Amino acid sequence: MNPTSYKLETYKNERPFPFCPGCGHGLILNHLDKALTALQLAPTNTVIVSDIGCVGLSDQYFVTNTFHGLHGRSIAYATGIKLANPELNVIVFIGDGGTGIGGTHLINAARRNVGLTVLVFNNFNFGMTGGEHSVTTPHGARTATTRSGNPEWPLDICQTVGANGAGYVYRGTAFDKDLPQRMIEAIRHPGFALLDIWELCTAYFVPNNDFGRKDMLGLVDKLGMKTGLLYRRQVDDYAHVVRAQGQALAGKPVMPVKAIEPQFDHHLAHKLHLVLAGSAGTKVRSAAKLVGYAGVLSGLWATQRDDYPVTVKTGHSISEVILGPEEIRYTGIIRPEALVLLSVDGLKKSGQYLASMTEEDLLFTLPQFADVPTRARKVILDPKDAGMRVSKLSLALLMTAAALRVLHPFPMAAVEAAVQRFQARFADQNLPVIAASKRLVGDVSLSR
């Protein structure tokens, strides 16, 4: 979207650069200006994202859109900008300081190949704050924080992003005459493009180390960090890839409301507090959900709170379900009217419930838990009476269905309808289990 009415002679504004005499930043920015002028990018379609430091002042000298954000996060802002509008030209100004604090954003934008152009203004120290050492300070160098010589070894920015798939990686210096051409290539490259541009910090690193242009060029060999075009790969811009992938879903219904019209009559005048206590990985939560859906199908209000360890399929799984004829506010259960105890894992977490239950309450459980101490009346249900093979994954449903037959908050038809509608994939397994639960309770009935 180039304004064709006139050609921009420069992308710099009238403000003079604020840098120290001899600072490399001015050289690099002038190279960029040459590149932009050659490309004639529309300023309104271009965003310069600057990190913190002397480099972070630089966005104020250009006529494009600019974003000056927090230290180390420039590449992350740039990623967001590019994702929101992949057609924008997004150019990041970051120092060696910013690549340190923002290392993970650098590495991951490279790994994703977000279509950014990252210019690293690498002067081997933190300039703005007084010359402290950075992640690229050479071993042995003297800085404000390494007065005895840097005991650390420098980060190879180019290899770091290159090893992780970056589309275009170049290392050079602020003195390179062909830098504008490299910048043009980088801007044109669809993927993640990075230029590691070495330069002189005349305020600190240079006087602290008696360091000049020749020494900087010698550093290339000393550090074994090659200059030139190091990586050039044919890759797609992540921003475009993500949107293209999403196209397959465009226009599909967005989280539609799954309204449940009541089909059955319920039998509750007050709330029923039900707890299912079993082991993780045995479909306890699914059984609880079924109770909730069946309740809503019967015109009741239902809540469900689950508790289980962070790991999957190991440990306890406790579901607290409350059913009521009116909206349920407090969702905790201190004293359940009914507790379905399924396993030792469940027992370990049921101490409070068992202690609080009274003779008015019911404990539905397996024969092996017949002697657990509680005042609640016990309904012992033996899966052997089911007349079918009860797998580990069916026990919770079998016992819960049996309990529902006794508690009778709604007809069992509501439970069957809930399976058909909300667990249809498992209807073939679950409906026979629900039917079999009738054999468990046999002559147990609720008095009238």
Place this chain on the structure above:
Amino acid sequence: MDDFISSFRLVSSQGQQQKMIVSKQRCHQINPKTEHQTIMPKEFIDGAVAIARGALAAGCNFFAGYPITPATPILLHMLNELPKVGGVGIEAEDEIGAISMCIGAAMAGATPMTATSGPGISLYSENIGLAIMGETPLVIVDVMRMGPATGGATTTAQGDVQFVRWVTSGGYPVIALSPSSVAECYTLTQRAFDLAERFRTPVFLLVDKALASAMATVDVAEYAQVSVGHRPLVPQILPQPASVDGVRVNAVTGQPDPRLRPEESYLPYAFEPVEAVPPTSPYGGPHITRFTTSSHDEHGFLTKDPAAVNRLNEHLRLKILSHVEEMSFGELDIQPGAETLFMSYGTTARAMREGVAAIRDAGGRASSLTLHTLWPLPTRLLLDAVAGHRRVVVAELNHGQYVHAIEGAIYRDAAQKKALPPEIISLTRADGQLITPQQFRQQVL
């Protein structure tokens, strides 16, 4: 209404099947319902679904987040749903990346949201300040869990209430809303977007683990659509002519504006009066826009000029504080003659309402205020509710945080009126369990 049979016999799988008589549960009706009452359709969902749905209804088209219990379901819903509306979502490398991406996206015109828990808010903190400074619309869902530090990932708490208010350097005002039901998760998420957009500011939606991950029943009729505004926008065409007598025309005013620089067609951070929300233009639009983290002038250039800095800071403060009443939401239930007013928010407000109902059923009197806006402090709403009560009980799942803001407002008001303030009681719990209706009841009976 209970009648029980005092004896029962165990049913045994060996030997005879004895007839077991189980006494009627005390929750059952004596006669099952015979007439078919009209019962409205309902949904059985959790708060995370409602929040995601509310965000999409509000026009959210960008989400960046990082997995964290108990907010992860929101990340998953948004990543799944956004492509359907032409939006985009990303799981970032960390929380700092996530919120940074949201802020960048917002300046490129997106309507972003992110979601996390306490540990994530800690990582968001510097960028929350950036969103305030740069005036970026951003909805931040905080699904609170037990702290400090990693605390309890699957344990409910309300310990971030002061944290979100004071997590930035400078402590500039933020907006924080708190739903107390799944239906409110839907409506208040939309409200959050409306306020974030219209005031160009970060807005927190404070929920807790219990509300976000527990399943609840919602009356479908309660899903209210909220009218969601948009950030004030510079007209998206270049002024014609672009200049008059060499002075560039301001696209916002339509008049020649000598302040405008050659590349500018509007001033990104010009506000008149000081509390006005400045119009903005997205990157890629017809106007050049600057954004900066530094104290800045109207162009977005760094400045240390005391007058300019003072004006900016007053703007960031008054932009929110001059509109407090417009954003003061709450549900008031005053019982004439009640001496005690209960105040709460989020999940705890649910137990509060049940406790108040129990108090009234037992012949006692109590009023309640469910706060939907926590920040900026809804002072007028609070003081109006308090009037006439002799005791105020503030209930929250922490060691007493929001109560201090309430105390400040009440004591200040009493001192100004030279009147005696009501007794203020902090009802708290920090063990991962919910405050029970019984704990509320005990305050009165």
